[in-house]
Amino acid sequence: EDQVTQSPEALRLQEGESSSLNCSYTVSGLRGLFWYRQDPGKGPEFLFTLYSAGEEKEKERLKATLTKKESFLHITAPKPEDSATYLCAVVYSGGGADGLTFGKGTHLIIQP
Amino acid sequence: DAGVTQSPTHLIKTRGQQVTLRCSPISGHKSVSWYQQVLGQGPQFIFQYYEKEERGRGNFPDRFSARQFPNYSSELNVNALLLGDSALYLCASSWTGGSAEQFFGPGTRLTVL
Incomplete structure (x- = not known):
């Protein structure tokens, strides 16, 4: 069973059409949840860290939220340059490693 | 400020060979982590080092090894290469490891023929 599940796998939106990406996790002892953006052939680019349920963070057109079971990445009025793969990751206790x-990931395409 | 740097950018090896990948962290960062990313998947954790000590290891065989130097740079070594080792190898640095934010380099694309 996957410990971190992202949905949808792929999403195609029109420019300006807002939507949300989901990241659900089954690990216990969450120590941090991270969102990254990755362009093809490049390393992931850090976006947000969330540490506790109820926490929210914003950056330009992106807003990340966290509950006890999942996180959402909300994209408001996206532009074509927001097209990328968005990755969610967790660090948790009991995993034996840090x-x-x-x-x-969710592959997001924004069409002009 | 320079970000995380990795070398080489691309590498082609044949089965059975050995490879060494290099990483320099962001200035001031003392922790380095290594990840393997195959096409269409998220990165998979290989190792984390903090202050030259191994802090954690993912589910990878003993053919994979790493070390961190006094200047906090790091090397990942893979012995007896298999076709399945073909992937993008990513290095990430952070202030302290653990749950601190990790910043990734551009990666090394390894192709095993």
Whole structure:
């Protein structure tokens, strides 16, 4: 069973059409949840860290929220340059290691 | 300020060979982590080092090894390469490791023939 599940796998939106990406997690002892953006052939670019349920963070057209079971990345009035794969990752207690556990990502395409 | 740097950018090896990948963290960061990313998947955790000590290890065979130097740079070594080792290898640095934000480099694309 995957510990971090992202949905949808792919999403195509028109420019200006707002939407949300979901990241659900089944790990216990969450120590942090991270959102990254990745362009093809490049390393992930850090966006947000969330540490506790109820926390929210914003950056330009992006807003990340966290509950006890999932996180949402809300994209408001997206532009074509927002097209990328968005990755969610967690660090949790009991995993035996301090590395990030990633989901498979959501491939987002914004059409002009 | 320079971000995380990795070398080489691309690498082609044949099965059975050995490879060494290098990473320099952001200035001031003392922790380095290594990840493997195959096409269409999220990165998978290989190792984390903090202050030259191994802090954690993912589910990878003993063919994978790493070390961190006094200047906090790091090397990832992979022995006896298999076709399945073909992937993008990513290095990330952070102030302290653990749950601190990790910042990624551009990666090294390894192709095993």
